[in-house]
Amino acid sequence: xxxxxxxxxxxxxxxxxxxxxxxxxxxxxxxxxxxxxxxxxxxxxxxxxxxxxxxxxxxxxxxxxxxxxxxxxxxxxxxxxxxxxxxxxxxxxxxxxxxxxxxxxxxxxxxxxxxxxxxxxxxxxxxxxxxxxxxxxxxxxxxxxxxxxxxxxxxxxxxxxxxxxxxxxxxxxxxxxxxxxxxxxxxxxxxxxxxxxxxxxxxxxxxxxxxxxxxxxxxxxxxxxxxxxxxxxxxxxxxxxxxxxxxxxxxxxxxxxxxxxxxxxxxxxxxxxxxxxxxxxxxxxxxxxxxxxxxxxxxxxxxxxxxxxxxxxxxxxxxxxxxxxxxxxxxxxxxxxxxxxxxxxxxxxxxxxxxxxxxxxxxxxxxxxxxxxxxxxxxxxxxxxxxxxxxxxxxxxxxxxxxxxxxxxxxxxxxxxxxxxxxxxxxxxxxxxxxxxxxxxxxxxxxxxxxxxxxxxxxxxxxxxxxxxxxxx
Amino acid sequence: xxxxxxxxxxxxxxxxxxxxxxxxxxxxxxxxxxxxxxxxxxxxxxxxxxxxxxxxxxxxxxxxxxxxxxxxxxxxxxxxxxxxxxxxxxxxxxxxxxxxxxxxxxxxxxxxxxxxxxxxxxxxxxxxxxxxxxxxxxxxxxxxxxxxxxxxxxxxxxxxxxxxxxxxxxxxxxxxxxxxxxxxxxxxxxxxxxxxxxxxxxxxxxxxxxxxxxxxxxxxxxxxxxxxxxxxxxxxxxxxxxxxxxxxxxxxxxxxxxxxxxxxxxxxxxxxxxxxxxxxxxxxxxxxxxxxxxxxxxxxxxxxxxxxxxxxxxxxxxxxxxxxxxxxxxxxxxxxxxxxxxxxxxxxxxxxxxxxxxxxxxxxxxxxxxxxxxxxxxxxxxxxxxxxxxxxxxxxxxxxxxxxxxxxxxxxxxxxxxxxxxxxxxxxxxxxxxxxxxxxxxxxxxxxxxxxxxxxxxxxxxxxxxxxxxxxx
Numbered sequence: 025x026x027x028x029x030x031x032x033x034x035x036x037x038x039x040x041x042x043x044x045x046x047x048x049x050x051x052x053x054x055x056x057x058x059x060x061x062x063x064x065x066x067x068x069x070x071x072x073x074x075x076x077x078x079x080x081x082x083x084x085x086x087x088x089x090x091x092x093x094x095x096x097x098x099x100x101x102x103x104x105x106x107x108x109x110x111x112x113x114x115x116x117x118x119x120x121x122x123x124x125x126x127x128x129x130x131x132x133x134x135x136x137x138x139x140x141x142x143x144x145x146x147x148x149x150x151x152x153x154x155x156x157x158x159x160x161x162x163x164x165x166x167x168x169x170x171x172x173x174x175x176x177x178x179x180x181x182x183x184x185x186x187x188x189x190x191x192x193x194x195x196x197x198x199x200x201x202x203x204x205x206x207x208x209x210x211x212x213x214x215x216x217x218x219x220x221x222x223x224x225x226x227x228x229x230x231x232x233x234x235x236x237x238x239x240x241x242x243x244x245x246x247x248x249x250x251x252x253x254x255x256x257x258x259x260x261x262x263x264x265x266x267x268x269x270x271x272x273x274x275x276x277x278x279x280x281x282x283x284x285x286x287x288x289x290x291x292x293x294x295x296x297x298x299x300x301x302x303x304x305x306x307x308x309x310x311x312x313x314x315x316x317x318x319x320x321x322x323x324x325x326x327x328x329x330x331x332x333x334x335x336x337x338x339x340x341x342x343x344x345x346x347x348x349x350x351x352x353x354x355x356x357x358x359x360x361x362x363x364x365x366x367x368x369x370x371x372x373x374x375x376x377x378x379x380x381x382x383x384x385x386x387x388x389x390x391x392x393x394x395x396x397x398x399x400x401x402x403x404x405x406x407x408x409x410x411x412x413x414x415x416x417x418x419x420x421x422x423x424x425x426x427x428x429x430x431x432x433x434x435x436x437x438x439x440x441x442x443x444x445x446x447x448x449x450x451x452x453x454x455x456x457x458x459x460x461x462x463x464x465x466x467x468x469x470x471x472x473x474x475x476x477x478x479x480x481x482x483x484x485x486x487x488x489x490x491x492x493x494x495x496x497x
Numbered sequence: 498x499x500x501x502x503x504x505x506x507x508x509x510x511x512x513x514x515x516x517x518x519x520x521x522x523x524x525x526x527x528x529x530x531x532x533x534x535x536x537x538x539x540x541x542x543x544x545x546x547x548x549x550x551x552x553x554x555x556x557x558x559x560x561x562x563x564x565x566x567x568x569x570x571x572x573x574x575x576x577x578x579x580x581x582x583x584x585x586x587x588x589x590x591x592x593x594x595x596x597x598x599x600x601x602x603x604x605x606x607x608x609x610x611x612x613x614x615x616x617x618x619x620x621x622x623x624x625x626x627x628x629x630x631x632x633x634x635x636x637x638x639x640x641x642x643x644x645x646x647x648x649x650x651x652x653x654x655x656x657x658x659x660x661x662x663x664x665x666x667x668x669x670x671x672x673x674x675x676x677x678x679x680x681x682x683x684x685x686x687x688x689x690x691x692x693x694x695x696x697x698x699x700x701x702x703x704x705x706x707x708x709x710x711x712x713x714x715x716x717x718x719x720x721x722x723x724x725x726x727x728x729x730x731x732x733x734x735x736x737x738x739x740x741x742x743x744x745x746x747x748x749x750x751x752x753x754x755x756x757x758x759x760x761x762x763x764x765x766x767x768x769x770x771x772x773x774x775x776x777x778x779x780x781x782x783x784x785x786x787x788x789x790x791x792x793x794x795x796x797x798x799x800x801x802x803x804x805x806x807x808x809x810x811x812x813x814x815x816x817x818x819x820x821x822x823x824x825x826x827x828x829x830x831x832x833x834x835x836x837x838x839x840x841x842x843x844x845x846x847x848x849x850x851x852x853x854x855x856x857x858x859x860x861x862x863x864x865x866x867x868x869x870x871x872x873x874x875x876x877x878x879x880x881x882x883x884x885x886x887x888x889x890x891x892x893x894x895x896x897x898x899x900x901x902x903x904x905x906x907x908x909x910x911x912x913x914x915x916x917x918x919x920x921x922x923x924x925x926x927x928x929x930x931x932x933x934x935x936x937x938x939x940x941x942x943x944x945x946x947x948x949x950x951x952x953x954x955x956x957x958x959x960x961x962x963x964x965x966x967x968x969x970x
Contacts, residue, residue, distance in 0.1 A: 159632060160709045162716035164723045168641065221709070229709065236633045236694070236702065243635035246786040250637045253764025257734045258727050291726025313719040 025193065025201055029061045032189045036174045044068040044099075045187075046139040048130050051085045051210035054145035057198045058190055060207060062143060063096060070137055074129045075104035076122055085210045101137070103129040131180040139184070146171055146188045149195040152241045153225050155248055156233075162313055164298065165258060169251040179306025192245065262295040269296060273303050277351035285323045285348055293320045297335075300350050305337050312336050323348065330452045344452045354454050362451065363406075363472060363494055365460040368422040373490070377421060379460060383497045386421055386462075386472075391491045399482065405473045406495060410480040412488035417465045423458045430468035432475035442471065449474055462492060498666065498674055502534045505662045509647045517541040517572075518660075519612040521603050524558045524683035527618035530671045531663055533678055535616060536569060543610055547602045548577035549595050558683045574610070576602040604653040612657070619644055619661045622668040625714045626698050628721055629706075635786055637771065638731060642724040652779030665718065735768040742769060746776050750824035758796045758821055766793045770808075773823050778810050785809050796821065803925045817925045827927050835924065836879075836945060836967055838933040841895040846963070850894060852933060856970045859894055859935070859945075864964045872955065878946045879968060883953040885961035890938045896931045903941035905948035915944065922947055935965060 033042070047062060049055040049071050062069055071093045075082045086102050093100035111121035130142050151170045158167035173191050176182070190198065202209065233240045265288055270281040278300040285293060297319050298311045315336035322333040322341055330344040342349040342357070349357050364382040371377055377386045390412055399409050428442035446456050451474075462470040470476045472494045482489065506515070520535060522528040522544050535542055544566045548555045559575050566573035584594035603615050624643045631640035646664050649655070663671065675682065706713045738761055743754040751773040758766060770792050771784045788809035795806040795814055803817040815822040815830070822830050837855040844850055850859045863885055872882050901915035919929050924947075935943040943949045945967045955962065 159720075160706060160713060160716075162710075162712075162720050164720065165638065165727045168720075168724075224709070229705075232702075232705070233633060236697070237635075239635075240633060243633075243786075246790075247632075247635050247637065247641075250767060250786055250789075251641075253762070253767060254638045254727065254731050256762070257731045257764050257768075261730045261734060289726070289729070291730050294723060294726060295730075313716075313723055316723075317719075 025197065026061060026064055028193065029065050029189055032173070032187075033065075036187070042067075042141050044070050044137070044139045046070045046072050046130060046134045046137065046142045048126070048142060048144045049073050049089060050145075051089050052145075053202045053207070053209040054147055054190065054195075054198055056207045056209055057201050058143060058145040060201075060205060061189070063098070070099045070101060070133075070139055072130055072133050072142075073100070073102045074126045075102065076107040076126070077104060078107055078118075078122075088210050099137075101133050103133070105129075127177060127180050131177070131184055134184050135181060141185050141187055143187050143189060145190055147190040147193050147195055147198060148241070148245055149226070151191055151248060152230065152244050153222055155244055156225055156229065157222065164294070164313070165251055165255050166298070168248070169255050170248040172252060178303075194241075258295060262292060262299070265292045265296065266299075271296065271300065273300070274356075276304070276353065276356035277349050278304055279357075280348045280350075282323070282326070282343060282346050282348050290320050293323060297350070301336055301339060304339060304350055304352070308337055319350075330454075357454075362455040363460050364455065364458040365421055365423050366458055368420055371419040371421055371462065371492075373419075378497075379421070382458075384460075384494055385497055386460075387493050387495075388419070389491045391489050393482070393486055393489050396482065404493075407491065407493040408470050408472075408476045409482050410469065410476065410490045410492070411482055411486040412490040413486070414480050415464055415469070415490050419462070419464055419469075421460050421462050424456065424461060428461065428468060430471075430475075431478045433478050433481055435478055442468070445471065445474060460494070498670065499534060499537055501666065502538050502662055505646070505660075506538075509660070515540075515614050517543050517610070517612045519543045519545050519603060519607045519610065519615045521599070521615060521617045522546050522562060523618075524562055525618075526675045526680070526682040527620055527663065527668075527671055529680045529682055530674050531616060531618040533674075533680055534662070536571070543572045543574060543606070543612055545603055545606050545615075546573070546575045547599045548575065549580040549599070550577060551580055551591075551595075561683050572610075574606050576606070578602075600650060600653050604650070604657055607657050608654060614658050614660055616660050616662060618663055620663040620666050620668055620671060621714070621718055622699075624664055624721060625703065625717050626695055628717055629698055629702065630695065637767070637786070638724055638728050639771070641721070642728050643721040645725060652775075667714075731768060735765060735772070738765045738769065739772075744769065744773065746773070747829075749777070749826065749829035750822050751777055752830075753821045753823075755796070755799070755816060755819050755821050763793050766796060770823070774809055774812060777812060777823055777825070781810055792823075803927075830927075835928040836933050837928065837931040838894055838896050839931055841893055844892040844894055844935065844965075846892075851970075852894070855931075857933075857967055858970055859933075860966050860968075861892070862964045864962050866955070866959055866962050869955065877966075880964065880966040881943050881945075881949045882955050883942065883949065883963045883965070884955055884959045885963040886959070887953050888937055888942070888963050892935070892937055892942075894933050894935050897929065897934060901934065901941060903944075903948075904951045906951050906954055908951055915941070918944065918947060933967070 045062060045067055047055070047059050047069055049059050050073065059069070059071065071089065073086055073089050075086050086104070090100050090102070105125050107118065107122045107125055110116070110125060111118050114121065116124065130144075133139075134142050155168060155170040158170070171188060171191060173189075174185055174187050176185055201207075230241065237243060269284040269288060270279075272279045280296070280300075285296075288296075294316045297316050301311045301315075302308050315334075318333055319335055319341050322331075322343070326343045330342065332340050332342045335341050335350060338352045339350055340352070342351065342354065345361055351357060363379060363384040365379045366382075367380050369377050369379070371386060371388050373388050373390055375388065377388075379386065394409060424442055429439040430442065431437075431439050432445075442461070443456070446459065451459065460472055461468050462472065464480075467479075468477060469480055470492060472492075518535060518540055520528070520532050520542055522532050523546070532542070532544065544562065546559055546562045548559050555577075559577070563573050563575070578598050580591065580595045580598055583589070583598060584591050587594065589597065603617075606612075607615050628641060628643040631643070644661060644664060646662075647658060647660050649658055674680075703714065710716060742757040742761060743752075745752045753769070753773075758769075761769075767789045770789050774784045774788075775781050788807075791806060792808055792814050795804075795816070799816045803815065805813050805815045808814050808823060811825045812823055813825070815824065815827065818834050824830060836852060836857040838852045839855075840853050842850050842852070844859060844861050846861050846863055848861065850861075852859065867882060897915055902912040903915065904910075904912045905918070915934070916929070919932065924932065933945055934941050935945065937953075940952075941950060942953055943965060945965075
């Protein structure tokens with residue numbers, strides 16, 4: 025088994041700095057065996073123990089490991105948290121909560137102590153159970169390939185690697201090793217994540233499946249290697265599409281180019297959406313097939329200004345202005361296309377007004393009368409020229425109010441509702457409430473980006489000109 | 498269900514000529530339901546029935562279907578073969594033999610009758626059983642994705658498409674449909690391939706797995722769609738590598754460029770080797786993981802002139818002269834690099850001799866004495882210049898005999914064994930026996946491609962020159 029560890033490091037980790045290794049040790053047979061093997065292979069180690077506070081004896085176990093570490097002359101760090109109460113506070117299952125807190129601890133310690141690698145003791149039986157669980161619950165390639173021998177968990181750290189040197193070693197081999205070297209497990213660590221479901225798999229279903237194929241466990245382990253290779257090929261294809269679809273990941277949302285998505289195969293889309301979900305909701309481990317399929321269908325059929333569809337785990341897909349967003353709250357999304365104003369502000373000629381919080385500014389100037397041809401050539405909908413002599417009174421910029429109406433340039437009689445204009449101009453719903461209107465007292469002078477008022481237009485008789493321009497900071 | 502059939506044709510088969518459809522009908526509920534649906538959707542059909550001769554009543558069943566077809570006004574074709582004796586003759590399982598003979602029949606009929614499409618009645622329960630069987634026995638992505646709704650079976654026909662319109666319809670829906678329309682199955686077609694293994698899956702294992710996840714069957718069906726998409730992505734990657742590795746498929750072997758294989762990722766190699774195996778041994782449906790892995794390892798480690806490794810189903814991998822071959826017999830492989838001669842032939846000056854069966858010819862001419870510098874500049878090892886005055890006697894070309902020796906150009910005394918020369922020059926084993934030697938009576942004059950005899954070399958005193966040249970036809 026020592027040889028196997030050496031060849032693991034040779035084959036899987038050939039090209040990078042690997043020490044010190046932070047070893048996650050629970051005190052059970054698997055992690056004691058791993059620790060012993062790594063110690064014998066003369067690597068620089070740090071023992072890290074996380075106390076889940078799930079058993080009354082857990083404190084003694086931590087103390088026992090501290091003594092063991094000191095006898096070995098190896099650094100020892102420990103952390104402790106009440107997994108049960110964390111789980112009930114956050115609505116996690118016990119297994120999920122334990123995983124999250126344990127990895128939080130391990131990665132934080134590794135960062136602080138400068139360990140580029142964390143070793144954990146998952147073994148071949150764990151792998152078989154994990155794959156079988158994914159198979160039963162429904163999983164894509166990523167779930168069916170099982171755990172990876174060397175991986176990263178970006179939700180905990182972007183750089184530190186997680187390695188599983190025992191992933192091809194069976195439980196019985198570990199037990200035999202512990203016997204041979206008189207390692208005395210402090211607890212049966214398998215109890216930790218032996219939920220009822222996993223327990224049934226281990227003790228009932230797997231032995232049952234072995235009556236269909238006596239080599240079932242080995243078969244599954246081999247399939248997983250083959251599938252992991254195929255997953256790499258899929259990843260390469262997805263990486264290529266990722267750029268084309270201009271996927272941008274932020275903390276609370278992701279955005280993608282809708283036009284490119286429409287021309288992308290469903291197989292690629294599924295993978296992109298899975299990756300995005302895992303980024304926006306770290307901790308999701310495999311994304312429900314229907315959820316992904318719903319989003320794929322949404323992309324193929326989306327119509328109108330903006331629309332949304334449920335995705336998974338509180339996330340939804342939201343289509344707007346040629347973009348697909350995935351988020352759990354529209355407030356997280358940028359409004360790159362449209363200015364917004366929350367607080368009414370007075371506009372002073374010759375000054376610049378900042379529209380609070382939206383990153384846009386408004387500049388108002390009196391200028392000489394420009395060539396009319398120049399005004400007609402204008403392609404920037406966020407600037408306007410008006411007859412300055414008509415503008416007397418309080419000039420201000422404010423957001424929309426119910427019942428706002430005005431007469432746009434070119435309309436000879438009557439008025440239109442601002443709300444109707446928004447609909448006709450396909451202004452997204454979420455941009456309407458705080459869309460800025462420039463007003464003279466109660467009269468709407470200009471809706472930046474859309475229309476100006478007919479009454480204030482430049483005519484042959486205009487003698488002074490007011491130039492208004494909105495721009496992004 | 499009629500709507501489902503319509504949307505199947507809309508979505509899966511949108512862009513091609515589809516009629517007439519040859520429908521495989523056994524007379525069981527699945528195929529009767531399929532036939533009825535296709536008939537109601539007003540497509541042009543041909544009913545094709547294959548009698549496996551597995552039951553004493555099979556003749557009556559065929560007659561029953563003939564009457565049904567005539568009542569429907571649909572063309573009817575039938576075939577019959579003793580599956581059981583075919584299976585025992587060829588060492589197939591009953592299920593394999595039935596599949597092979599049935600598809601042989603269906604594709605042959607479709608070709609003869611100009612049907613571009615064959616429809617078969619596999620349904621969602623069949624799909625679940627197939628995937629589960631692959632999962633238990635060990636399968637890559639290709640096995641786990643299950644059957645495909647629209648596919649081709651190149652081992653039977655390169656162009657005709659096989660469609661499975663009921664692949665997302667459950668057995669209970671088919672039974673309900675048969676009841677609704679009073680379709681009377683002539684037999685329970687599921688008996689046909691109900692081997693013991695499949696039977697246990699259907700009646701024991703699947704209900705058991707549903708206690709772990711009540712929606713297990715639906716889950717698996719969905720996973721299969723997702724995996725099928727990923728398989729397409731993998732196929733695209735493999736297609737690209739296929740060209741780079743210069744994979745050439747012949748009837749009895751495949752050849753690949755070893756240098757390119759060495760620089761190809763194991764995940765791609767696995768897929769290439771699987772595809773090659775399926776081509777060289779049509780009828781293999783999924784290739785054993787170890788077999789593939791052995792070949793991948795072989796590519797990474799291969800050394801020496803030529804070596805071989807067992808692959809699968811009697812096939813082996815064979816590395817030689819920068820190529821990897823996959824075949825079941827070295828005699829199938831070309832010897833593109835080396836001339837071969839099976840029958841001794843007399844060489845006449847001024848004439849050309851064809852080396853029987855090898856595609857090479859030898860031309861012998863007397864020429865003026867060339868510039869010695871020209872001879873030294875020669876880079877073609879298959880031509881030689883000799884002193885013609887020394888060449889009197891019987892000039893012939895023959896293959897190697899045990900004990901052949903000669904003194905190569907530049908060697909002053911003694912002789913070397915031709916067999917040692919072959920080894921030093923890395924002539925592959927299989928090319929040695931029939932390697933051509935040009936002799937004057939019993940004396941070796943020239944070994945084309947390798948060395949000429951010291952005694953016949955051109956010297957200052959040469960007055961007449963014999964020019965020998967071997968070339969490919």
